[in-house]
Amino acid sequence: xxxxxxxxxxxxxxxxxxxxxxxxxxxxxxxxxxxxxxxxxxxxxxxxxxxxxxxxxxxxxxxxxxxxxxxxxxxxxxxxxxxxxxxxxxxxxxxxxxxxxxxxxxxxxxxxxxxxxxxxxxxxxxxxxxxxxxxxxxxxxxxxxxxxxxxxxxxxxxxxxxxxxxxxxxxxxxxxxxxxxxxxxxxxxxxxxxxxxxxxxxxxxxxxxxxxxxxxxxxxxxxxxxxxxxxxxxxxxxxxxxxxxxxxxxxxxxxxxxxxxxxxxxxxxxxxxxxxxxxxxxxxxxxxxxxxxxxxxxxxxxxxxxxxxxxxxxxxxxxxxxxxxxxxxxxxxxxxxxxxxxxxxxxxxxxxxxxxxxxxxxxxxxxxxxxxxxxxxxxxxxxxxxxxxxxxxxxxxxxxxxx
Amino acid sequence: xxxxxxxxxxxxxxxxxxxxxxxxxxxxxxxxxxxxxxxxxxxxxxxxxxxxxxxxxxxxxxxxxxxxxxxxxxxxxxxxxxxxxxxxxxxxxxxxxxxxxxxxxxxxxxxxxxxxxxxxxxxxxxxxxxxxxxxxxxxxxxxxxxxxxxxxxxxxxxxxxxxxxxxxxxxxxxxxxxxxxxxxxxxxxxxxxxxxxxxxxxxxxxxxxxxxxxxxxxxxxxxxxxxxxxxxxxxxxxxxxxxxxxxxxxxxxxxxxxxxxxxxxxxxxxxxxxx
Amino acid sequence: xxxxxxxxxxxxxxxxxxxxxxxxxxxxxxxxxxxxxxxxxxxxxxxxxxxxxxxxxxxxxxxxxxxxxxxxxxxxxxxxxxxxxxxxxxxxxxxxxxxxxxxxxxxxxxxxxxxxxxxxxxxxxxxxxxxxxxxxxxxxxxxxxxxxxxxxxxxxxxxxxxxxxxxxxxxxxxxxxxxxxxxxxxxxxxxxxxxxxxxxxxxxxxxxxxxxxxxxxxxxxxxxxxxxxxxxxxxxxxxxxxxxxxxxxxxxxxxxxxxxxxxxxxxxxxxxxx
Numbered sequence: 001x002x003x004x005x006x007x008x009x010x011x012x013x014x015x016x017x018x019x020x021x022x023x024x025x026x027x028x029x030x031x032x033x034x035x036x037x038x039x040x041x042x043x044x045x046x047x048x049x050x051x052x053x054x055x056x057x058x059x060x061x062x063x064x065x066x067x068x069x070x071x072x073x074x075x076x077x078x079x080x081x082x083x084x085x086x087x088x089x090x091x092x093x094x095x096x097x098x099x100x101x102x103x104x105x106x107x108x109x110x111x112x113x114x115x116x117x118x119x120x121x122x123x124x125x126x127x128x129x130x131x132x133x134x135x136x137x138x139x140x141x142x143x144x145x146x147x148x149x150x151x152x153x154x155x156x157x158x159x160x161x162x163x164x165x166x167x168x169x170x171x172x173x174x175x176x177x178x179x180x181x182x183x184x185x186x187x188x189x190x191x192x193x194x195x196x197x198x199x200x201x202x203x204x205x206x207x208x209x210x211x212x213x214x215x216x217x218x219x220x221x222x223x224x225x226x227x228x229x230x231x232x233x234x235x236x237x238x239x240x241x242x243x244x245x246x247x248x249x250x251x252x253x254x255x256x257x258x259x260x261x262x263x264x265x266x267x268x269x270x271x272x273x274x275x276x277x278x279x280x281x282x283x284x285x286x287x288x289x290x291x292x293x294x295x296x297x298x299x300x301x302x303x304x305x306x307x308x309x310x311x312x313x314x315x316x317x318x319x320x321x322x323x324x325x326x327x328x329x330x331x332x333x334x335x336x337x338x339x340x341x342x343x344x345x346x347x348x349x350x351x352x353x354x355x356x357x358x359x360x361x362x363x364x365x366x367x368x369x370x371x372x373x374x375x376x377x378x379x380x381x382x383x384x385x386x387x388x389x390x391x392x393x394x395x396x397x398x399x400x401x402x403x
Numbered sequence: 404x405x406x407x408x409x410x411x412x413x414x415x416x417x418x419x420x421x422x423x424x425x426x427x428x429x430x431x432x433x434x435x436x437x438x439x440x441x442x443x444x445x446x447x448x449x450x451x452x453x454x455x456x457x458x459x460x461x462x463x464x465x466x467x468x469x470x471x472x473x474x475x476x477x478x479x480x481x482x483x484x485x486x487x488x489x490x491x492x493x494x495x496x497x498x499x500x501x502x503x504x505x506x507x508x509x510x511x512x513x514x515x516x517x518x519x520x521x522x523x524x525x526x527x528x529x530x531x532x533x534x535x536x537x538x539x540x541x542x543x544x545x546x547x548x549x550x551x552x553x554x555x556x557x558x559x560x561x562x563x564x565x566x567x568x569x570x571x572x573x574x575x576x577x578x579x580x581x582x583x584x585x586x587x588x589x590x591x592x593x594x595x596x597x598x599x600x601x602x603x604x605x606x607x608x609x610x611x612x613x614x615x616x617x618x619x620x621x622x623x624x625x626x627x628x629x630x631x632x633x634x635x636x637x638x639x640x641x642x643x644x645x646x647x648x649x650x651x652x653x654x655x656x657x658x659x660x661x662x663x664x665x666x667x668x669x670x671x672x673x674x675x676x677x678x
Numbered sequence: 679x680x681x682x683x684x685x686x687x688x689x690x691x692x693x694x695x696x697x698x699x700x701x702x703x704x705x706x707x708x709x710x711x712x713x714x715x716x717x718x719x720x721x722x723x724x725x726x727x728x729x730x731x732x733x734x735x736x737x738x739x740x741x742x743x744x745x746x747x748x749x750x751x752x753x754x755x756x757x758x759x760x761x762x763x764x765x766x767x768x769x770x771x772x773x774x775x776x777x778x779x780x781x782x783x784x785x786x787x788x789x790x791x792x793x794x795x796x797x798x799x800x801x802x803x804x805x806x807x808x809x810x811x812x813x814x815x816x817x818x819x820x821x822x823x824x825x826x827x828x829x830x831x832x833x834x835x836x837x838x839x840x841x842x843x844x845x846x847x848x849x850x851x852x853x854x855x856x857x858x859x860x861x862x863x864x865x866x867x868x869x870x871x872x873x874x875x876x877x878x879x880x881x882x883x884x885x886x887x888x889x890x891x892x893x894x895x896x897x898x899x900x901x902x903x904x905x906x907x908x909x910x911x912x913x914x915x916x917x918x919x920x921x922x923x924x925x926x927x928x929x930x931x932x933x934x935x936x937x938x939x940x941x942x943x944x945x946x947x948x949x950x951x952x
Contacts, residue, residue: 485689
């Protein structure tokens with residue numbers, strides 16, 4: 001029974017290890033009786049968590065409402081959030097998706113109507129951010145932040161003359177140093193804008209053209225990323241990537257060579273808002289949390305850390321004026337006029353886009369395909385040859401040793 | 404020839420441990436970059452112990468591992484005893500079923516369970532199916548074959564007359580089962596249980612597909628962490644776990660060595676089977 | 679024996695459990711693979727659509743076969759060396775092989791990223807010597823390296839188990855009968871270690887062909903694997919039907935591959951190891 005001995009050791013040690021750590025874990029857990037847990041589902045890197053002396057929003061909220069324990073989880077794209085919510089509709093009490101996703105969720109009857117009596121701080125929200133196009137009656141959503149998508153590039157490596165617009169992402173000089181969005185909606189928007197179309201088009205021909213454009217870009221792209229972009233750009237592993245203006249402000253603190261560009265061809269202008277899923281278990285607590293987020297002091301400090309733009313002027317009092325005067329967080333009207341918000345696509349449009357995105361990701365240049373096929377064939381031949389050779393040997397060995 | 408394989412062995416061991424060294428060194432660095440060592444600091448460790456979320460996740464992993472191991476061991480041992488009494492085609496069929504989770508890639512097992520839970524959810528019109536129970540079911544399912552495949556050889560190697568002897572000496576069948584059969588197959592049961600525990604504690608792929616939002620295990624959350632700029636306290640956790648496991652393995656090894664010596668000096672082995 | 683035969687009912691709970699949580703889920707995978715994601719009607723389009731992704735399957739098989747072969751080539755000498763050490767050293771080395779398996783493979787793979795990146799540890803050393811950085815990451819080679827690194831212990835351990843079980847008298851006998859060292863190896867040791875080779879191959883190939891984390895972290899935009907696509911269908915794009923169809927094909931492919939390997943070995947019993 002060598003097999004059993006083989007496994008006694010690691011498993012037993014692990015068992016003991018786990019027990020040690022488990023007892024440690026228990027001793028660190030404060031005794032919590034009769035607490036309701038509030039399940040919050042937000043974008044990654046999207047709340048001030050107490051680093052660098054900024055506010056720790058969740059801790060502050062839990063201190064203000066000691067009988068609520070926040071269970072905080074993150075997603076990396078609207079689509080991930082949607083999938084998770086679809087497979088587990090009661091999992092979350094509060095979600096913070098973007099505009100077009102809210103429209104889609106509302107259309108599919110997945111959102112609960114908010115009780116604004118529990119959200120008195122809604123009064124601070126600027127008129128411009130009430131009754132947005134994706135929620136015209138303002139029933140389901142309360143704005144969290146807004147901002148623009150643009151190109152972040154490293155001025156140490158990227159020649160200023162090349163920085164003209166979206167075509168920078170197709171510039172072969174920087175092959176292998178370009179990053180791209182890892183979700184269909186944002187990636188297609190970039191390609192459509194570069195081609196000069198609207199980012200809300202559902203025209204199959206335009207989508208096909210955008211697909212070709214993305215495939216063309218694929219060999220130049222280092223990786224398709226979401227929040228891994230922070231690391232890659234800050235360290236200079238990659239030099240160019242499209243991302244959110246607010247995150248640029250965070251990155252530039254780590255690496256001052258980074259610059260931001262609002263492409264003239266247009267860019268996505270987004271609003272991320274707090275919503276409550278229809279099946280939420282703790283609606284009341286979620287509304288308390290939304291109200292807490294809207295408090296001008298909390299909102300101001302939270303968004304100062306995030307770098308995203310605030311939807312309530314009252315909050316600006318609590319922010320560093322340097323941030324509120326930033327051209328990138330609060331671009332002038334002329335720049336903003338190039339921005340365009342996402343609208344929810346139809347189900348067919350979404351499906352087509354998903355399929356085309358898969359085509360982009362799995363596409364292969366012909367040469368590579370032939371190489372793969374030949375190599376596979378060669379391996380198969382060698383395998384078959386070995387098959388007969390080894391079999392002969394085994395038969396011989398058996399006869400030789402046993403009989 | 405022999406020298407060449409020794410050189411390969413040394414290189415392989417270096418190869419296996421380089422990433423672990425990288426992580427351990429990074430856990431003492433004040434920077435966030437794995438590749439650049441800034442200044443020496445122990446603050447990652449103190450941050451780790453203040454982070455209740457990470458410790459809760461570790462606790463969740465342990466809970467699932469312990470429960471699934473216990474249930475799988477009981478179910479699996481009973482099953483092995485049952486299967487060993489079966490004959491012919493039926494036995495082949497059941498053993499074939501046991502092999503399915505072993506040969507299926509983890510991702511397929513995970514996906515199939517996730518689909519089934521989703522399907523049950525829609526049929527029963529339940530809101531939230533995924534969570535603690537689905538995770539537990541999945542872990543028991545992939546642990547069961549390990550228990551059975553460890554216990555089966557013990558049962559087949561067992562002397563069938565031992566039970567008969569016990570019965571002849573006045574044991575009831577139940578007594579005979581617990582006093583003789585279970586006693587004889589105990590090493591197999593323990594091996595199976597320990598193996599399940601390791602697999603369960605370390606599993607990422609299957610858990611990733613069947614986990615809900617309310618109950619998440621450490622490996623799944625580590626995956627989520629690696630999608631964002633990763634916090635160095637995870638390296639501290641990794642290093643601590645490495646040290647604990649290393650220390651325990653070495654102790655076990657020494658104890659095992661001592662046991663073996665004792666056995667050799669003591670009474671001669673009952674049978675030659677142990678080899 | 680007869681009085682014991684009544685105990686086979688003990689396996690009933692297990693059989694019921696496996697039917698519920700192993701067989702039925704696979705049936706549901708088949709059901710999803712043949713239904714449309716929007717309408718829920720019966721369709722073959724998911725399965726036929728996979729033809730578009732034939733290169734992905736080929737690439738996955740190619741990368742994982744390469745990794746398996748490399749694992750075998752470097753794993754065998756290691757297992758052989760360990761099996762020839764003193765018992766005390768054997769236990770120690772065996773433990774050292776198993777230790778990395780107990781640590782989070784996600785973080786260990788991340789450490790490889792830090793080693794191989796353009797601004798990673800190895801390239802930092804190279805550039806500080808005044809040389810040009812090497813393209814170490816984001817290619818097929820890096821993915822294969824990641825697979826070899828992660829699954830090598832799964833090759834070494836079953837090989838070691840089998841080799842250490844070989845009766846040394848057989849080797850002595852072969853040498854007494856006039857075999858050279860090389861001949862003893864090819865005629866005695868290698869054939870006797872075939873069961874270990876088979877289970878080692880299975881245990882490396884199956885997880886390697888279905889991986890998604892390794893290719894995500896170490897691969898490029900051109901080394902997408904089956905696992906990546908399946909994962910994205912369940913976690914991002916939400917098209918479980920296509921994902922189910924891909925899982926089904928992957929499962930069938932693996933059964934075929936394992937069938938071929940077992941054929942090569944005849945009906946040797948496998949050495950079980952996780």
